[in-house]
Amino acid sequence: MSSSRISAALIGLTIALATPARAFDGVRFEARVSSENVTLDQLVELNVILERDGAIAMESYRPPSVPPELELIHNETFPSVQQVTINGRTWVRVSEQHTYVFRPKKKGAYTIGAASVKVGGQVLSTKPITVRVAPAPKNAMSSVGAPPSGPSQMPIAPPPATATGAEELFVDAQADKAKVWLGEQVTATWRLYTQTDVLRYRPLAEPKHEEFWSEEIFTPGGALPWDRQNVKGQDYYVSTLLKKALFPMKAGKHTVSPLEAEATTIQSAFAPNASAVRRSPPITVEVMPLPTAGRPPGFDPVNVGQIELTSVVDRDKVKATDTVTWRVTLKIVGNVKQVRLPPIAQAVSGKIEGWKIFDPTVKERVERGEVVRGEKVYAILLKPEKGGALTVPAVSLPFFNPSTGRYETATTQPITVTVDGTPVPSTATAGAGPAQDNVLAQQIRPIRNRQKARSHVGDALFRGRLGLILLVAPPAAWLLLLVGDGIRRRLTRETARSKRRRARRAARRRMRVAEYHIKASRPSAFFGECARVIYEHLEYRLGQKCESLTLAELRLFLEGRGFSKEAAEAIVKELETCDFARFAQSASGPGEMRAAVRRVKTLLDWIERAKISTDTKDAA
Amino acid sequence: MRVAILALAVVLLPSPARAADEVTASTDATFRRGNEAYLHGKHKEAVDAYEQVAALGVKSEDLFYNLGNAYVKLGQLGPAIYNYERALLLEPGQEDVQFNLNATREAAKKRGEDRLIGEEATPRWIRVVQPYTVSLLSWLFLGAWVALFVVLGALHFVQPGFLRVGLQAALAFVAIGTVVAGGFLGARLYLRDRVEQAIVLPDAVQVKEGPDASYTSSFTVHGGLKVRVTEKEQDWVRVRLANGLEGWMRERELGRL
Numbered sequence: 001m002s003s004s005r006i007s008a009a010l011i012g013l014t015i016a017l018a019t020p021a022r023a024f025d026g027v028r029f030e031a032r033v034s035s036e037n038v039t040l041d042q043l044v045e046l047n048v049i050l051e052r053d054g055a056i057a058m059e060s061y062r063p064p065s066v067p068p069e070l071e072l073i074h075n076e077t078f079p080s081v082q083q084v085t086i087n088g089r090t091w092v093r094v095s096e097q098h099t100y101v102f103r104p105k106k107k108g109a110y111t112i113g114a115a116s117v118k119v120g121g122q123v124l125s126t127k128p129i130t131v132r133v134a135p136a137p138k139n140a141m142s143s144v145g146a147p148p149s150g151p152s153q154m155p156i157a158p159p160p161a162t163a164t165g166a167e168e169l170f171v172d173a174q175a176d177k178a179k180v181w182l183g184e185q186v187t188a189t190w191r192l193y194t195q196t197d198v199l200r201y202r203p204l205a206e207p208k209h210e211e212f213w214s215e216e217i218f219t220p221g222g223a224l225p226w227d228r229q230n231v232k233g234q235d236y237y238v239s240t241l242l243k244k245a246l247f248p249m250k251a252g253k254h255t256v257s258p259l260e261a262e263a264t265t266i267q268s269a270f271a272p273n274a275s276a277v278r279r280s281p282p283i284t285v286e287v288m289p290l291p292t293a294g295r296p297p298g299f300d301p302v303n304v305g306q307i308e309l310t311s312v313v314d315r316d317k318v319k320a321t322d323t324v325t326w327r328v329t330l331k332i333v334g335n336v337k338q339v340r341l342p343p344i345a346q347a348v349s350g351k352i353e354g355w356k357i358f359d360p361t362v363k364e365r366v367e368r369g370e371v372v373r374g375e376k377v378y379a380i381l382l383k384p385e386k387g388g389a390l391t392v393p394a395v396s397l398p399f400f401n402p403s404t405g406r407y408e409t410a411t412t413q414p415i416t417v418t419v420d421g422t423p424v425p426s427t428a429t430a431g432a433g434p435a436q437d438n439v440l441a442q443q444i445r446p447i448r449n450r451q452k453a454r455s456h457v458g459d460a461l462f463r464g465r466l467g468l469i470l471l472v473a474p475p476a477a478w479l480l481l482l483v484g485d486g487i488r489r490r491l492t493r494e495t496a497r498s499k500r501r502r503a504r505r506a507a508r509r510r511m512r513v514a515e516y517h518i519k520a521s522r523p524s525a526f527f528g529e530c531a532r533v534i535y536e537h538l539e540y541r542l543g544q545k546c547e548s549l550t551l552a553e554l555r556l557f558l559e560g561r562g563f564s565k566e567a568a569e570a571i572v573k574e575l576e577t578c579d580f581a582r583f584a585q586s587a588s589g590p591g592e593m594r595a596a597v598r599r600v601k602t603l604l605d606w607i608e609r610a611k612i613s614t615d616t617k618d619a620a
Numbered sequence: 621m622r623v624a625i626l627a628l629a630v631v632l633l634p635s636p637a638r639a640a641d642e643v644t645a646s647t648d649a650t651f652r653r654g655n656e657a658y659l660h661g662k663h664k665e666a667v668d669a670y671e672q673v674a675a676l677g678v679k680s681e682d683l684f685y686n687l688g689n690a691y692v693k694l695g696q697l698g699p700a701i702y703n704y705e706r707a708l709l710l711e712p713g714q715e716d717v718q719f720n721l722n723a724t725r726e727a728a729k730k731r732g733e734d735r736l737i738g739e740e741a742t743p744r745w746i747r748v749v750q751p752y753t754v755s756l757l758s759w760l761f762l763g764a765w766v767a768l769f770v771v772l773g774a775l776h777f778v779q780p781g782f783l784r785v786g787l788q789a790a791l792a793f794v795a796i797g798t799v800v801a802g803g804f805l806g807a808r809l810y811l812r813d814r815v816e817q818a819i820v821l822p823d824a825v826q827v828k829e830g831p832d833a834s835y836t837s838s839f840t841v842h843g844g845l846k847v848r849v850t851e852k853e854q855d856w857v858r859v860r861l862a863n864g865l866e867g868w869m870r871e872r873e874l875g876r877l
Contacts, residue, residue: 321659361719381716440727441693445716447658447686453651453678470762474769481773 027052027119031064031126033112040107041136043197043266044070046100048115048126054081054092056120064126065113066102069133073197074101074266101199101266104133160193160231169194171241171261173207173280182251182290183304183335184402185372187217190242190280193231196265198224203241204277205260211250211287213335215372218243245372247304247335251289255282294407296398298346303399305334311395311412313382320421321449324382328360328395328412329375334402336366336374341397344380348393354419355390356383358445383446384419391416500608503540507533507604514597523581523588530600531578534571537607551576562613567606574603647673651683658686663693681707685717692720697728698843702819702875705846709812709877711753728844731823746815749807757808761801768794816849818859818874827867831856838867849874 028051038044052058066072078097098115109132114125160172169192176187188209192201201224224239242259259280290301308331313324328347332339341347344357358381366374384390392415401408510533517526538546542561546554551572558568577596581588654669670687688703704721708714771791778784826837831853841847841861850866851858857871 361715379715440697440723441695443723444689444692444720447655447689448682448716449655449659450682451652452648453673453680453683467758467762470766474766478769478772481776485776 027056027122027124029115029117029119029124029126031112031115031129033129033131036130037132037134038104039134039136040104042104043073043199044102044104044131046102046112046129048098048100049095050097050117050119051093051095052119054094058094059118059121061096061098062116063098063100064115064128066100067110067112069104069106069108069110070102070112070131071105072100073103074199075099103197104131107133107135109133166234167193168196169198169263169265169276169278171259171278171280173256173259173283175246175256175283175285177285179286179288180248181288181304181400181402181405182248183302183338183400184247185305185334186212186246186248186285187370188244188246188256188283189240190259192224192239192241192261192263192278193229193236194239194263194265195234195236198237198263199266200264201241202262203259204262205258207242207244207259207280207283208257209244209246209254211252211254212246212248212256213338214247215245215335215337215366215368216243217245217368217370217372245368246285247338248285248287251287253284253286255284258282290400291405291407296407296409298342299398299400299407300340300342301400302335302338302340303397304402305332305339305399306401306403307332307334307339307397307399307410309395309397309410309412311392311415313392313415313417316416317418317420318384320384320387320419320423322384323446324384324392324417326380326382326392326415328378328380330378330397330410331373331375333371333373336364336372336376339376339399341376341378341395344378344395347395347397352393353390354384354386354388355392356385357381358383359443381445382417384417384423387419387422389416389418499540503537507537510536511597511601514593514600518590518593518597521590523593524583526593527578527581527588527596530596531575531582533600534575534578534603534607537604538571541607541610541612560613563606563610567603567610570599570606571603574599643676647676647678651678651686654686654690658690658693663690666690667694679710681710681714681717684710685714685720688717688720688724692724696843697724697731698819698821698823699875700724701728701844702821702877705819705877706875711755712751725844728842731842745807746811749804749811752804752808754805754808754812757801757805761798761805764794764798764801768798817877818847818849818857819877820845820847820869820873821875822873825869825873827859827865827869829867831858831868835868839865841869846877847874849876 028049031046031048033047034045035042046064048064050058050061076099078099080095080097082093082095083091104110109130111128111130114128116123116125118124160174171190171192173188173190176189177184180186188207190207192198218240219242220240224241226237226239229236229238241261246256248254260277261279262275262277264275290304310329310331311326312329313326315324318324328341328344330339330341344360345352360378360380362376362378364374364376366372382392394412394414396409396411398407398409400406510529514526514529514533517523517529535545535547538558546557549557554575555568555572558571559565563571574596581592581596650669650673654666654673657663657665657669667687667690670683670690673683674687684703684707688700688707691697691700691703701721701724704717704724707717708721768791771787771794775784775787775791778787820841820843823843825841827839827841828835829838845861847859847861849857850860852871853868855871856868857874858866858868859874860866
């Protein structure tokens with residue numbers, strides 16, 4: 001490359017690198033909409049942003065033209081000035097954001113025209129934007145940026161009794177029950193009611209409920225889901241702001257403090273947005289203490305709800321040195337986190353005999369639906385202390401069922417486990433030294449009394465022969481397949497050389513057969529073989545059969561395809577000789593036949609060497 | 621006659637495979653002896669037997685777990701935690717090992733807790749790959765690897781059509797799976813073999829400012845604490861705590877994971 005070309009390339013590169021910096025330092029003017037696909041219940045927010053260097057003067061701004069099907073309901077401008085330092089250079093960046101909120105009136109596709117601005121003597125325009133408006137789902141209302149969706153899946157509660165229908169915007173709070181038992185679920189819901197479009201919503205104060213254990217059932221993620229409801233003759237849009245399951249922990253009359261929220265509503269196209277703070281009424285719940293009559297012994301007041309118990313063991317036969325895992329499962333409708341099984345020694349009926357019991361591990365799963373439910377699994381390790389048939393005892397759990405208002409008891413059945421052999425008596429504290437007062441030594445799970453120090457499967461696989469085979473064999477097999485396929489294709493490909501080789505092989509085979517005929521004194525068969533070898537060789541060279549031609553036609557044909565007259569004559573003559581000899585066998589002795597072999601070989605050589613014309617018209 | 625003598629010599633000479641079998645049988649017997657000793661309350665004997673098996677290079681979660689238990693019985697919590705960690709490293713999610721490790725850590729805290737203020741969060745990649753065993757990831761990777769070539773091979777024979785399109789989609793899916801499983805396996809092996817983690821073995825160790833006993837003590841660490849080894853100088857190693865503190869301690873006071 002010459003030096004001038006290198007210079008040109010460097011200059012080009014410099015310009016290319018400098019271009020983005022120029023664009024960054026200059027003016028940015030663009031328009032964006034909140035969504036190009038909306039439904040009739042949604043609003044469209046258009047933002048036109050102008051960003052420029054403070055040193056560049058702005059002369060005029062023209063807002064975009066908007067079709068009448070998009071009704072302008074709000075318009076505001078946010079100017080801002082910022083000092084920016086980039087690569088040691090400080091400059092003032094002035095930006096101006098024009099926000100337009102439209103309400104679509106009809107379904108269809110509408111194009112918002114270009115906004116334009118004159119900056120530093122240059123006119124800049126935004127790109128037109130097309131907004132597609134689809135029909136609104138039922139019971140929906142306007143919300144900027146909300147995805148097109150149907151009404152909320154929350155059940156619609158009855159309208160608040162305190163509402164007059166005169167309020168434009170309010171927050172209501174309701175509990176599904178006013179009077180509950182201690183520990184019984186009460187569901188509290190906070191809803192926003194509005195008659196105008198809500199642009200933004202922000203919670204200011206969460207409700208406080210110190211006397212209750214709570215589980216959150218619903219909070220809106222992103223846009224608020226809306227339903228429609230009539231309150232005292234007025235149509236309202238309603239959205240659930242918060243829903244909680246509350247479990248009272250003390251008897252008496254308790255109050256849940258109000259929820260406070262700020263909602264920004266859209267008033268009109270040219271009036272500023274209005275922000276209003278609304279507070280829900282408090283919720284008061286009367287909590288009744290659990291009845292003393294009929295309270296079973298060992299009842300724990302946290303066990304309120306509907307409880308089912310199941311008991312299983314992981315094996316019913318066990319070696320004396322091994323352990324059994326016993327799982328007691330509580331299926332709970334109520335406060336899953338609080339409901340509990342008492343220490344296992346108290347939960348079982350009778351004495352646990354023949355087992356050493358280790359502390360349980362507890363796993364729980366909570367489903368937070370309209371009704372809180374879930375399960376708690378207590379996994380308890382049992383180590384046999386004697387052989388034979390041992391019983392894993394039945395477990396019982398008294399609880400209070402608020403739906404019936406009575407105490408009930410959930411019970412499991414005892415399970416029999418057969419212990420094979422006699423366990424070695426535990427002498428854990430027999431060791432001298434630190435183990436004597438080692439509390440931990442009594443708590444830990446027992447050793448694994450296996451016969452082999454098992455090596456790890458993964459390591460064996462990864463580092464072992466099998467791993468190596470699995471790693472190498474598939475690509476090797478695939479490569480072998482590719483190579484084999486290549487060879488097969490090459491072998492099956494028809495080349496001039498392979499054709500010649502095949503024809504020669506066939507000719508040699510026939511000549512060997514002819515030699516046998518000489519030895520066997522079969523002149524007829526010999527000459528027949530000679531004629532066939534000539535015809536086959538001609539077919540290989542000329543690409544067509546010649547046996548159907550008369551000898552005169554064959555002569556002409558051969559000459560037409562490029563054989564010399566001499567060669568054509570010799571071939572025809574030899575074929576004549578063969579015909580004659582086949583039918584006059586007495587004239588052909590072994591000497592004559594050997595001479596014929598030599599002649600045929602010469603002819604085959606001529607046939608191979610002949611310069612064959614590809615033009616078959618002459619031959620025809 | 622000469623041939624017969626040679627054949628007899630070949631039969632009688634100990635082959636490498638036979639020698640390996642004998643070693644395995646011997647380690648298994650020692651492991652069983654350790655179990656017997658443990659069950660009879662002879663925990664020191666159990667520790668000796670298990671350590672003997674471990675010294676032969678046997679890596680087994682059962683061995684490390686039992687060894688951890690034996691150390692707990694002897695009241696040596698640092699080595700117990702070290703062996704439980706080794707068992708979990710081989711196969712995470714073993715409930716009994718985790719239970720005993722948690723209980724031992726709780727007990728170790730009572731003897732002396734290291735409050736690591738400003739503790740760094742474990743890097744994300746370690747948190748992602750640590751729960752999976754080398755075993756599982758090896759199977760996943762090799763499974764995907766074999767499947768990849770099976771699909772490639774099948775594509776070779778299938779004529780254009782729906783089946784071929786399906787196979788091509790499967791190929792893309794399996795190729796992505798192979799890359800992901802391979803990446804996970806690589807990261808897991810790197811974590812196991814290259815990220816040098818260790819457990820403090822004695823109940824309390826003075827960490828020095830330099831690699832010699834004459835240096836002043838910077839701080840104290842307690843048995844069971846997990847540290848990272850960043851440097852080695854003779855029989856001293858430089859360790860880094862989770863909160864960034866660094867210092868030197870003797871190598872023998874650490875159990876390398």
